[in-house]
Amino acid sequence: MSGKNPTGGYTIGHLPGQRWTIGAEMVGTVRPQPSSRPVRIPARPLDVEIDVARTALLVVDMQNDFLHPDGWFAGRGVDVSPLAAVMPAVRDLSATCRAANFPVVWVNWGVGYGADGLPANVLFRGKRKADAVGYGEPGALREGSWGAAVADDLLPEASDLVVPKQRFSGFYETRLDSVLRNLGVTTLLFAGVNVDRCVFETLTDAGARGYDCLLVEDACATVSPPEIGRAITWLVAELHGFVVRLDQLAEGLAPTP
Structure with missing residues (x-):
């Protein structure tokens, strides 16, 4: 720029x-360097104070192939309505974060042609049958495609960043860590789908890299049974960071009169 x-x-x-x-x-x-902007947010297991000047929002896999009825997930027979239902919350959360003047980063699956040498153990997650459409095949999370793009109703703004990935974690062999370090980010908010898959793996990977992690539980969703999502929020609060809610986060980030 x-x-x-x-x-x-x-x-x-x-x-x-x-x-x-x-x-x-x-x-x-x-x-x-930006001045610290400490804000206290209600959270589990304890309230958490974050530095807004060093915080970013990671929105994981809110893309057409997972959310749209014409996308890859729906084509596999998956009911995507629980995922699509979280779009308004993600839209509100991203607007709240932009208003607080910290980065919004969209992290989506975007597999290159030929699956870029993805190992069999990864490919098997997306292709359990010979006639299934797997990662990187036409119509399945292919980089540059409509399906790999942020969902039509959630188009990023000019100030946002978009980082493609080829694993459940948004950090593995991507530029995400480099982007966040250049921004001076130390705290990450997490939203998106599926909370028990790519969101969780990206969050735990971030924690291993030293980032402080907050899961915005009502801006996440999964197609797994409800108890799986509850188990993930329990694990995050118990071992990997903090669990917050959108309304409490928005209240904490609102400008002080």
């Missing part, structure tokens, strides 16, 4: 905190 500044020069660099200022006689490489 680049743009002119009032002195007649211009700036380059897409990410906040990573921009240079270019003038006629000097290049400014000083990157001002």
